[in-house]
Amino acid sequence: MKTVDFHLCGCSDKRAFPDKRTAEKALGRAQAKRDRQAQSIRGRAPIGRENRVYECEFGMWHLTKQSRRSYDEYAAHYAA
Numbered sequence: 339m340k341t342v343d344f345h346l347c348g349c350s351d352k353r354a355f356p357d358k359r360t361a362e363k364a365l366g367r368a369q370a371k372r373d374r375q376a377q378s379i380r381g382r383a384p385i386g387r388e389n390r391v392y393e394c395e396f397g398m399w400h401l402t403k404q405s406r407r408s409y410d411e412y413a414a415h416y417a418a
């Protein structure tokens with residue numbers, strides 16, 4: 339049986355998770371899938387992947403695939 343463990347959040351249309359643990363679990367699944375895809379293409383694991391989880395101003399957790407630079411810009415925008 340499959341459960342839906344994400345929600346919508348007021349900050350965006352992204353999937354939102356109620357806590358960090360749930361978000362990291364989902365991130366782990368996404369990374370494993372991506373690693374398999376990358377290995378099948380390039381024969382090695384990707385370097386410097388930037389997937390991460392973060393807590394938004396609504397207190398929900400999201401996944402991001404943004405690069406570090408764009409993430410920092412995003413975070414700076416968010417803080418402003």
Ligand SMILES: [Zn+2]
Nearest residue numbers: 347349394398
């Ligand atoms: Zn949010």
